[in-house]
Amino acid sequence: IFGGRKSLPGAHPWQVSLQTRPKGSSQPFSHICGGILIESCWVLTAAHCIEREMQVVLGGVDIEKDEEYDQVIPVERAMVHEDYKETPFALYNDIAMLQLRVTDKPFCAKESRFVKTACLPSQPFPSGTECVISGWGATETQRFGSSQLLDARVLLISQERCKAPNVYGDSLDDSMFCAGNMNGGVDSCQGDSGGPLVCERNGTHHVIGVVSWGDGCGKKNKPGVYTNVHRFIDWIAYHIIS
Numbered sequence: 001i002f003g004g005r006k007s008l009p010g011a012h013p014w015q016v017s018l019q020t021r022p023k024g025s026s027q028p029f030s031h032i033c034g035g036i037l038i039e040s041c042w043v044l045t046a047a048h049c050i051e052r053e054m055q056v057v058l059g060g061v062d063i064e065k066d067e068e069y070d071q072v073i074p075v076e077r078a079m080v081h082e083d084y085k086e087t088p089f090a091l092y093n094d095i096a097m098l099q100l101r102v103t104d105k106p107f108c109a110k111e112s113r114f115v116k117t118a119c120l121p122s123q124p125f126p127s128g129t130e131c132v133i134s135g136w137g138a139t140e141t142q143r144f145g146s147s148q149l150l151d152a153r154v155l156l157i158s159q160e161r162c163k164a165p166n167v168y169g170d171s172l173d174d175s176m177f178c179a180g181n182m183n184g185g186v187d188s189c190q191g192d193s194g195g196p197l198v199c200e201r202n203g204t205h206h207v208i209g210v211v212s213w214g215d216g217c218g219k220k221n222k223p224g225v226y227t228n229v230h231r232f233i234d235w236i237a238y239h240i241i242s
């Protein structure tokens, strides 16, 4: 996160650290991406984050320390969107769902002061809305990421403005949207991918975006690009119900 500040414990209780290690190895897991808890056994993340062997950590703010409220849960399976596509300029339909291992009969993640689900959006939010991004990704001074969870406020940017030739032009499609600050400085970055962009309405937090890509981090006229969760509501519901 560029232009962020340290998150307080419990401020982003749906925030997940998605971790991996080489398949079949006994090395420790390390952070690769963020994720978003949407049901006790379901996490939303970016398709480009998926690896073979993964676990999620919930409830923590410091990923280098074992904290009292951490919940560590193996990923049972990952579903990548059928239309996910990577080109040199953009990531399309960059969304995936992780099904967690059932640890405590009907539950995977257990709700606590530090672990809660985020709601899916029932309607899109208008451009100009102030929302929040969070993650352990790169900062202005930490190119390998922050051990502390950071957050920042960003503004939703219209498709029209983000499709301008000096911004992202035709690389942008309706599976994604831009958010940040056109002057730069406040943005998500590498290691924040898969994590949440959350907007509040009537005291309820809705996951509007999944951190996906961008041209660098914090650059003028190059805001962060987020998967447009509202466009994938039916796809998400289908996987949870099946």
Ligand code: 4AZ
Residues within 6 Å of the ligand: 187, 188, 189, 190, 191, 192, 193, 211, 212, 213, 214, 215, 216, 217, 218, 223, 224, 225
């Ligand atoms: C990345 O490399 C990445 N500024 C994530 C977010 C952004 C850029 C790059 C947005 O994962």
